[in-house]
Amino acid sequence: MNGLDRKLGLCLLIISICSTLSISQSKNDKTVVGTVGKEKITYGELKANVNTFPNSSPSLKELEDFLPIYLEYKAKIQFAEKEGILKDEQLLSELGQYSKQASYSYWLENKIKETEFEKYYDRASNELKSEHILIALNNNASPEDTLEAYQKLIEARNKFLNGTDFSELDRQYSSTQNGRSMGGDLPWFSIGTTVKEFEDQIFSLKIGEVSMPFRTQFGYHIVHLQDKRSRTLSREVSHIFTRAGSQASKEKVDTAFEKLEAGWPWSEVVLEFSDDGLSAPNGGKIGWVNYGRYQTGFVDSVMALDTEIDYSKPIQTSYGYHIFRIDSVQSFGNEEEKKKTYMKEFLDSPNFKKSNSFVINWLMNNYRNSVNQQVLENFNTKIAQSDTLKISNIEFPETNTNLFSFRDYKFTDTDYHNYLDATHPEASAKSYSDKWFSDFKTYAIDSVLVKLTVSEFPEFQKTLDNYQKGLAVYQVNDTYLWSAATVDTSELVKIYENNEAEYSFPKRHFYYLLSSFADTSLAKGIDFIKNGNHPDSLRSYYPRVSVVKDSTGVFTDDPFDKLEQMSPGSFSEPFDYRQRTAVFYLKEILPSRKMNFEEAFNRLLASYQPKREDLWLNELKKRFKIKADYKKLRNAFKNDEKL
Template sequence: MNLAMVNTSKFLILGSLLFLLTPKLSLGQSNANQIIVGEVGNADVTFSELQENYTQGMNSDVPLEELQSFLPIYLDYKAKLLAAKDQGYYDDSTLVVEHNNYVKQAAYAWWLEKEIKPSAFETFKERSEVELKPYHVLIALDENATEQQINDAIAKLEMARTEIQQGVPLKEVDQKYSTKRGGRSMGGDIPWISAGRTVQPFEDTLYGMDVGEVSKPFRTQFGYHIAVLQDKRERKPARLTSHIYVRGTGDSTSYDKIHEAYDMLERGRLWSEVVPNYSEDGASVRNNGRIGWVSYQSNFAMDFVDAVMQQDPDQAFSEPVQTNYGYHIFKIDSVESYATEAEKDKALMSRLQDTPYYQENNQFVIDYLVDNYGTESNSSFLNQYEAWLLGKDSTALADLSFPADLTDAVVFSFSGNKYNLNDFHSYLQDRFGDRLAINYRENWFENFKRFEADKNLINLTLDRYPQFEDQSENYLNGLVVYNINEDYVWSAATVDTSRLRSIYQNNLDNYRYKERPFYYLVTARHDSTLKEAISFVNEGGELDSLSSKIANLGVSSDSTSGYSEPPFDRLQGMDENSFSEIFEYNNRKAVFWLEDILPARNMTFEEAFNRLLSEFQPQREQEWLEELRETYNVKVYPEKLKEAYQRSSR
């Protein structure tokens, strides 16, 4: 989260605390908060306002000395805001665009932090307590499937659903209806799953079902499914597992080897000794047999996971076990557990952020808002429009006049705004005007909903979270203060160059170049390339033509007065018109050519300009602040600040 959002969160926390604590404030504290400690532009600045802006909403004790230092800075800041307003900075089109862009990005982040993450976490935490055993039938369709293809898939799945409910074996139904790829069904049995292990539409469907129930057809990114919830149980905690592994060979060799390893352990040999001598899993051998956390949510074969989960974690090691991988001796190093609920929540949050439940991107936010704050209506009108559109066949969308009888049909509502079919038609013409009507796709309406939701994001955020306006206003104020500072203090374009020239002329001795070397720095990936360059120059070639004559060579020229820092210390003591030894520089090979020793001389005004500007900046800023203080009648009341502080501390 950015700093502005952090500060806003602090403000919200403080506001809640103040609301709770206000009835308990002593009369002295209340009076202290209202004491006027300064004035700007005929507006009073109270002790409470000063404290709040210093702490950025955090309810913390602040030493008097810090508030005394902050008071004039804060009053100057408010004077800058008044100056920016008077000079039209708040209406500057560039700043308005930059502010709007920031506010929109901040709104995305706000929804993620305030609503989406907490909501997703509660769902994820609840679902993480259980594991589900699903079976599914899948008819694969891509996102551009036609309405006829979709209807055909749904009709087939309804028949499959009826057969399952009538007792036809699941495998038989799957083979009959599921799409085949490479001769294998895309449906079928699915290993135990828990939260975050499959795409969200599939998971949402399963977690809304009872054991034995058959779902209605539903869509995921893979196509249309029906699912059967075969079983449900409490989630089994993951196990940190090590093993000794021997590949299956089809004869007694592997069997004999794993039992020999087991015998060695039984006789008291250390696990760390047996692993390297017997295990054939090279990756885990390097880690004393450790293969990591194993659970029904990991990517191991199901019979392997079953074998691990059946082991007694209190035993030093298991008897030999056979899985599809081969033979194993397991050692359970740890069983997943948490000392506190907070520790568990932290682990779950980390896991959540690696799942489709929660993604930190703008599209994810908009999809959430469409699902939770948007409303579809009059689907029959949308179907009529789609049928009308597809009937226009090879006509470009840009050339289609909207049918008058559908003009007022509202098909989507969001944040108090209603959108009719004519709005949708205009959107299609703007976005897909060159497409043919026959190319219409169902997902275009989803894109339209996202488009309108995104347009209304800021208004919805302000309606839902009025405090978001504070963050927006704070950023705008910071933006205009930065720009007015740039113009009056830092910008070279607005400086009085005559004053700089006067400073330069009155202090010429302060703006001098010392005697310094003028050099070429030549770099390449390989010594051989540099040696070729050195030979070229030594044979009379020009330094300035090096890069055009020799490939993969970098050549730059400059002068420096700093001999002490590497690599420039190599220039010290070099002869003019000579090369240095080859050295390493920025992961490349490099060499210096010393062209000349430039004599000491005074800088020109142009050469000294940036240094003059930097040195003049504090005086320039002070003069501007004095002008602001006079213009906006800035008054500082340090004694009243001290009085307010003492009262608030009682």
Template sequence: MKKLKLFLFLLPLSLIAQNNDPVLLTLSGKEVKLSEFEAIYNKNNSKEAKSPQALMEYMDLFINFKLKVLEAEKEGIDTTAAFKNELMGYRKQLAQPYLSDKDANEGLMKEAYERMKWDIKASHILIRVDADAAPKDTLEAYNKISKIRKEITAGKTFEKAAKEYTEDPSGKENGGDLGYFTVFYMVYPFESAAYNTKVGGVSQPVRTKFGYHLINVTDKRPAAGTVKVAHIMIKAPADFSNEEKERAKQAINDIYTKLKAGEKFEDLAAKFSDDKASANKGGELAPFGTGRMVPEFENAAFALANNGDYSAPVQTDFGWHIIKRIEKFGIKPYDEVKNEIKNKVTRDSRAEVSKQQFVNKLKKQYTLKEYPKNKLDIEKAIDNTFFEGKWTMPEIASTMAKPLFDLEKKTYTQRDLLNFMGARQTRRPVISKTEVVNQQYNEFLEAKILELEDENLEKKYPEFRMLLQEYKDGIMLFEITDQKVWSKAVKDSTGLENFYKTINQNYLYDERANAVVYTCANQTIADNARKLILKNEKKGLSSEQVLKVINKKNAENIKAENGLFAKGENPFLNHDEWKKGLTKNIPSNNKIVFVHIKEIVPPSPKPLKEVRGLVTSEYQNYLEKEWIQNIRSKYKVTVNAEVLQKIK
């Protein structure tokens, strides 16, 4: 077994200066760079200058940490499937922010925040066309929406055009009216067109996944914010009879009268509201903003001027409501909502904008050469079964080996694209073969560029590499420590018992009295009991025998409590000095109490079962110290003192 040799050696200053990330530590030939130590050291310590002693103490802890990780590697912990899966899952999560355009994301976030400050009221006309529709169908829908816009600009009202042409069913009834909405309520292209169109104006045709839209902006106002309310509801839907609707109206008016007479809103909600989900919470609803409630309810809620104000009965399609304002929230500062906006941007369709910008940047960073003519052959390998999600690769595909593009030093062929298409096929609208091949090619190219960037993250971003290494070491440290220390201490009952024998003097009972506390009905009973005990002192009467004699005529004459008592455990044994025998009589709650101290028990070790948790913790510390001594004797450790001294 190798003996630990901890060398502190000095290197020439010129050599250190030539290396921006010199080796700080070597463990049995395995190098640890200065950057790794500094990253962990700075994370766990304040930025104030450290004394040389504090630095050396931390270095000692760091060496122990790295030796444990080295031991885990020697035992193959990092080769298990469970370890690899956990590390891969973490890496995937850690990589996400690095696989997007940070500048684009920040721009989208600030754009969203500025839009949060305004509510838009608009109507729309929809001509449906699938996102993957054939060019012919797409052009037909575009021409149709363009013709409608010409009619509107020529004088036809938007409402009339919507009722006549829109393919949104609700628009046939309400003229396309969408009410007020704000950021994140609509798909991103629609939202952008609405915010970029002047009040009274009609947008150019806007393409979304639903089809083509025309948007007529009818109002733009400062954002109403968010409001938290409670309500009392009496249901009266459209299918109620007139008589039922009248009864509902009378019921809400009666509740309103009770409210004005001083009865509590919460009590009335619990007793009368038909919204059972909120009734038992005093009618409270989750906070909501513009466009989240039916207009009648929303308008009444936002019209309440002060917290605690309540509305007159308000009718909606659901019935009648009385609404009480609990709290109203304005638009918070950007820094307070930044993370919330970031999460919404990530989940929103606008994330595709950021992704595409990022891919375009990567195309310029990496060496990419495309062979567009070779895409044409792909069309020969697919048929209509591809659009049904039932396509199988034909024999001709085996001969398709022409390059489609070179990315860095790797070539991707026609066969690679066909494999990609086969693995991802799903039922989709039928479009031309040329268009579907172009779509699939672009997605394949994008995927490979992102894969390449993902593979290079450790090289491009030192902070990514160190975070991943830190997590990897952390998993290995946990697993090896569990094996060598934590679980071993819990499972090794024999070892724990033997260890306890060496430290049981640390877990002693205090001095205790083996005693009986007698509670007597009166002074006479106490005197009789004391005489009986003293008379038979040599025989040593048990408390049961004393009770049998004294309680012969009345079972309530005397009661006894036996036990080993430490000071403070019984109020009648709290006097400073204990002596064997009987204590004085002590009046207590119209009774007489005295104690028979049979024996003074000196301090002694507690049984292991009483202190197992504390002893197990000590045993774990003991096992860890032994383990560290063992691995320090196994591996040669060399510290570059010159580099260490440069750390501030």
């Protein structure tokens, strides 16, 4: 196990150890089963922290085995406190990084997922039919372009309210791409099939209503809700498919239907006739079909099928010709099963993303925040007046006036200027973008997220404390138990001098392994060495020949057993090696010799490690007076079983 894996594993273990649930304790749980200095370890604490299978109680042996480990862990924490390790600068820096990311994860799992799923579940029972107008804007659009798009959509909305047909307004106002409107009619869809901003708007409307302008990643929209109905349950579908566009395709699907009617197995007909190369090898399965994933006409055709028939007659859709088979219809045995299915949908949908930006946006939308527009306007005006001057060189009045508020946290215009200095040090006033203030708001919330998380979830502080202890215990172990820098080298010297035979190199072969996909290239490489050139230069002249050299190992397995039969300066016969043709070139045979102390150091350290750990832990036990009371532990366990 490398150091990083060991560090992560230990810290996670300690978080697990320390995450004791607050539960009511019986008198039996208060029994003291061990002490570390003045700290008393109770039976209840030990029982709560031992790692057992979920919903199972630890056995007596598990508790007895865990007691000395837990006491040592407690002693290491006390040691870290006395030595100032808990306040180590590097440790606190790492704790800060963990705290930030843990805060994001905590919000996702303990607040956002539950809250957003409730909204998702409530909406998931409906399907909506709508049309929209879209004016495309990129994220860096100027304030002028943004305002212009907004005002155009207000104009379009007013015209619709006064009787103008929405499709006509779409042609007049929507942006186009490749000659086609980016707005217009939308198919029936349910929750989780479009971006969240659009979904929030449309699900807030009543039938016949049109929204105010709103922004998504695509630009500014208004949306008109045309109709609403109960959600159509998904159908799991397989098909035989031929492409539209020719009489041959129609004849092909008709022939496939005739074969089915004649008794051919479905899988054979699919392989023989279907043009869908992705689904054909899997029996024609295309998965669950519902509104929002496919074109409306295609889904209508699937939903209109009688589920009792084995397969449909040939049906034409916008994709081509199909023979459909309904493999399953979505159903729910109870409410719990329905919620479980929708939860999986929710976690895979745009409504839930495990990203920091998703958390920030959720916090922005769900908690009190405000922008002092006058202060922002003054700030932007100052920048606009500075033209080509670097933003970092603009002299702003030292107002330090509140610009952005989030919950009880305040951020000033000076904070914003400092942020721009740090993130855009070379930017000129001319390049200023409104997006930078949006980024600043994200930065501001991120900067207070740990404090906010502790405030909202007081138990989160315990997670941070436990991780800090985990880092400290790791550092104690790394410094005093694992690090080569702190080992007593005099002890290693004694081992080295008293065990000469164990710290010697045996006879070894110093060889080159040459290999290539092309036998001709390998032959050229062999000739290169035979002509007196050094093997280390081979790759420079013949890059298609791989060269590996070694002189440290003692090998007996094929193909390395060939080396025993070779003499220095010779080549082996060619052999297959990792799908290449290869040969050995034996440079020389190195005689056995005693290692010097530096060469033997790692092996000496490994030999001494168990004793080293025992010595240090014994000193730790003495210093912190570790005592385990197994008799009280056994009595507490017996009394526990009687309850």
